[in-house]
Amino acid sequence: MSRPFPYTYISCPCVERPVSDPSRKKETSPRKGSSQPAPEINDNDDEEEEKDFDPRSPRANFSLYPPEQLLYCEDCHQIKCPRCITEEIVCWYCPSCLFETPSSMVRSEGNRCARNCFSCPICTAPLAVSTLENVSGSGSQQGPWVLSCGYCMWTTLDIGIKFDKPTNIRNQLSKMTESSRGRQMSRAYGDLKSPLSPLATAYSTVDGPEVPPDDGKPPADEDPAVLGPDARFAALKAFYRNQLSETSASPNDPLGTDFGAGFSSPGALNRIMSLYTSSTLSGLYGGNSKKSKPKPLMMREAQTASEGLKLAASDAEDTIIQRMASDDCGWEGLASSEQRVFQFPEARFVEDLLPLPTLLRTKRSKRCKSCKHILVKPEFKPQSTRFRIRLIALSYIPLTTIRPLAVSPSSGVTSSTTLLAAPTPDLNALQPLQPIQILLTLKNHMFDPVRVTLGTPSVTPGAVATKVTILCPQFDIGANSDVWDEALQASNPADQRSSRSGLTGGYEKVAEAGKVWDKGRNWTTVVLEVVPGLLERKTGTLNTKEKKDEEDAKDARHARDATSDGGWSDSDENETTPPPGHGLGLETQSSPAPAQPDEDVLEIPVFVRMEWDSENQMEQPVAKGKPEMVKRELAYWMVLGVGRIEY
Amino acid sequence: MPPKAAKGEYIETDTGNKISRRSNIHGTQHIILGGKTVIQTDAVIRGDLYRLPGAHPSSSSSTTGDSGEPTPAPAPAAPNTPSVAVSIGRYSYVSKQAVLRPPSRLHRGVHSFYPLKIGDHVFIGERAVVEAASVGNHVHIGCDAVVGSMAILKDFAYVLDGAVIPPGMVVPSWCVVGGAPARIVGEVGEGYGVEGAEGGLARERYRLVGR
Numbered sequence A: 001m002s003r004p005f006p007y008t009y010i011s012c013p014c015v016e017r018p019v020s021d022p023s024r025k026k027e028t029s030p031r032k033g034s035s036q037p038a039p040e041i042n043d044n045d046d047e048e049e050e051k052d053f054d055p056r057s058p059r060a061n062f063s064l065y066p067p068e069q070l071l072y073c074e075d076c077h078q079i080k081c082p083r084c085i086t087e088e089i090v091c092w093y094c095p096s097c098l099f100e101t102p103s104s105m106v107r108s109e110g111n112r113c114a115r116n117c118f119s120c121p122i123c124t125a126p127l128a129v130s131t132l133e134n135v136s137g138s139g140s141q142q143g144p145w146v147l148s149c150g151y152c153m154w155t156t157l158d159i160g161i162k163f164d165k166p167t168n169i170r171n172q173l174s175k176m177t178e179s180s181r182g183r184q185m186s187r188a189y190g191d192l193k194s195p196l197s198p199l200a201t202a203y204s205t206v207d208g209p210e211v212p213p214d215d216g217k218p219p220a221d222e223d224p225a226v227l228g229p230d231a232r233f234a235a236l237k238a239f240y241r242n243q244l245s246e247t248s249a250s251p252n253d254p255l256g257t258d259f260g261a262g263f264s265s266p267g268a269l270n271r272i273m274s275l276y277t278s279s280t281l282s283g284l285y286g287g288n289s290k291k292s293k294p295k296p297l298m299m300r301e302a303q304t305a306s307e308g309l310k311l312a313a314s315d316a317e318d319t320i321i322q323r324m325a326s327d328d329c330g331w332e333g334l335a336s337s338e339q340r341v342f343q344f345p346e347a348r349f350v351e352d353l354l355p356l357p358t359l360l361r362t363k364r365s366k367r368c369k370s371c372k373h374i375l376v377k378p379e380f381k382p383q384s385t386r387f388r389i390r391l392i393a394l395s396y397i398p399l400t401t402i403r404p405l406a407v408s409p410s411s412g413v414t415s416s417t418t419l420l421a422a423p424t425p426d427l428n429a430l431q432p433l434q435p436i437q438i439l440l441t442l443k444n445h446m447f448d449p450v451r452v453t454l455g456t457p458s459v460t461p462g463a464v465a466t467k468v469t470i471l472c473p474q475f476d477i478g479a480n481s482d483v484w485d486e487a488l489q490a491s492n493p494a495d496q497r498s499s500r501s502g503l504t505g506g507y508e509k510v511a512e513a514g515k516v517w518d519k520g521r522n523w524t525t526v527v528l529e530v531v532p533g534l535l536e537r538k539t540g541t542l543n544t545k546e547k548k549d550e551e552d553a554k555d556a557r558h559a560r561d562a563t564s565d566g567g568w569s570d571s572d573e574n575e576t577t578p579p580p581g582h583g584l585g586l587e588t589q590s591s592p593a594p595a596q597p598d599e600d601v602l603e604i605p606v607f608v609r610m611e612w613d614s615e616n617q618m619e620q621p622v623a624k625g626k627p628e629m630v631k632r633e634l635a636y637w638m639v640l641g642v643g644r645i646e647y
Numbered sequence B: 001m002p003p004k005a006a007k008g009e010y011i012e013t014d015t016g017n018k019i020s021r022r023s024n025i026h027g028t029q030h031i032i033l034g035g036k037t038v039i040q041t042d043a044v045i046r047g048d049l050y051r052l053p054g055a056h057p058s059s060s061s062s063t064t065g066d067s068g069e070p071t072p073a074p075a076p077a078a079p080n081t082p083s084v085a086v087s088i089g090r091y092s093y094v095s096k097q098a099v100l101r102p103p104s105r106l107h108r109g110v111h112s113f114y115p116l117k118i119g120d121h122v123f124i125g126e127r128a129v130v131e132a133a134s135v136g137n138h139v140h141i142g143c144d145a146v147v148g149s150m151a152i153l154k155d156f157a158y159v160l161d162g163a164v165i166p167p168g169m170v171v172p173s174w175c176v177v178g179g180a181p182a183r184i185v186g187e188v189g190e191g192y193g194v195e196g197a198e199g200g201l202a203r204e205r206y207r208l209v210g211r
Helices: A036-048 A103-109 A169-180 A198-206 A227-247 A265-284 A288-292 A318-324 A337-341 A415-418 A483-489 A491-500 A544-561 B002-007 B055-069 B202-208
Strands: A008-012 A072-074 A076-080 A085-093 A127-131 A144-151 A361-368 A374-376 A387-390 A399-404 A436-443 A450-455 A467-470 A476-477 A521-529 A600-617 A628-645 B010-013 B018-020 B024-026 B031-033 B043-048 B086-087 B104-107 B111-112 B116-118 B173-179 B181-187
Touching: A008 A399, A072 A374, A076 A628, A085 A103, A085 A374, A399 A628, A436 A628, A476 A521, A521 A600
Parallel strands: B024 B043, B031 B086, B086 B116
Antiparallel strands: A008 A628, A072 A076, A085 A361, A127 A144, A361 A374, A374 A387, A399 A436, A436 A521, A450 A476, A450 A600, A467 A521, A600 A628, B010 B018, B104 B111, B173 B181
């Protein structure tokens, strides 16, 4: 999701302020500034100027976010990026049927849809329930049902599965897969409970608190492959739980249950109690407890099928190899590693793949990590797109839009031609050393007027030195008044438009230093004069490590743009095709590619400092009756992606 | 065609729709535009693929008569009303060479079309093919994307360029989908869709058309 030009990224100030280290005295970023005296502000400013933000540094790239992803904490008075927040799950829902799953059910049944939502084991597309009886009229819809993929045309018929009814397919499938594979129905705890669920452990504690079960039950009363994978997992877990509790039965062994403390709460309690008793009581009463401590039992491994042991058949691998080598399997018959990731471990062939119940997704509320105030709280219902609380940065920081100004040919071209076809520079092919003017519009969304100071290094960092001048670095933006005013304002939109397009009347507007270009009710436009630097071809100055760093950072940004928290790990997304000429060595003078990827992208770091007076909020400890005006300040770096320099 | 060019590229309707003279719109009486919608050059809208009024009642009557139970037939339209093939909301934008085609489905042996509903502030990229059953508000469909038949894109869904959404897929709100077949690869930020920011540029986009 790399953005088209022009774009704006905002650097979250947290990059200079490690969250984990609140004791750090010297803060380089002017963060709060609620009532800072002026000299201190200047101090901060000087510090900032000492180290300009470099959008190309590998570290900075991790702090750059598109503005709509940023939040704003009203208590910290600071921009909050996804790194500065914590998330809490509000609800679980299936992305396919959009039904909510209660969190208790998620805990017991696992985070997959319990309805009819499945994804294709071959291509991950959603499967549809369709009937085999497709004759019109006569069918009465009793025909067998299958799951079919509309993308790769796979159906459950390929693995020989039909369903009797079109509802509750998940249950039908789990029954079928347990039985159709020659395994009898798994016992009590086997019916597709999530193996990690507390319910499953509760089950297994019921039937196994006894002494070593190898003599309690006849070892091989069933055939060894009796348990399905889920049931086997549950059996193994129960077995090891018992082993742990038995071998660490003595409460005086504080380390005995360390391993199992995670999933056996009685064991954890034992451990805690034994910590106290062994350290304090045994110290007090001498060594009685040491004497009473029995010899700990040895832990043993699972020995029977009922305990979850599965013996590999001696010729299992041979049969697999033979099947692989046979003609009817071929390359297509083998499951790819991506497909096998989500299946049972022994699934090697396409026929072994089962439809996957759709993974659930979550709606999450977000909190500020430092002050724990809630920043985003969506509505509870999965289908709702509304928010109860939504403190996004866009309603506080000015909305930045950039637009190239139509090129004004300095040579004598008649104004009529410029009016008709004033060519805006092509942002994907900026001419080096040819000055362009860029309109930078900042729109205020707060109800207080804001004073903005912009700063930028006169020459952009990086290999391509582009000269940037902000013609009017300090200006005011009006307050965002209410909607009705805006409606009234919009009654004469023609005038507004013409002024914004930069052509007022017949004459052409000329950008002047120290003056704003244009100004509206709550927005102000200033002009940036940019002289794109000359792209040097294949200078061997950059060593490969630097190059690699930069590339990594770019990758990271692209990966973050499409924040990959989806259920599927999309391998396609992560592949970034290397640009032409990359990796061919820097010495190849003939190749016209830039020395490193995206070196030709013109990104301008701009430091924004905004000051405004706002009413004092309740949390300030100033005990005065009337609302007091407080000077607030917010400062951040942003990066304007202007375009690509032609070379 | 110099005279046409002088007239301007776009026809602007009373409700503010800006429709390119070079777009290919079929079956206009089955298309509803909500106003201020932009349809660009060479965009194709297949309004002629509407559900035949004769086809559906026969199939529905046969099924209700045979099965005798209320089977959930999806959205049975009243047979008398002129069937709508494509409806598009306000401030939506259909880019060049995009194709909007009503979804179709084989239902009990009868191949029938279903209406394609597109919400407000929807962007449809160049050369995209949209066959969805419904597209919510503020949905972005990237260039060269393919939205399969009967897919549902909820509000604020974001389809990356070149994604292929398989038929029948549901994309929940705020989700970013990409790849072929499309999967959910992320979520857009909370500020997505705010007026003037990413996802909220529909009005600006509309304003710039034809100027």
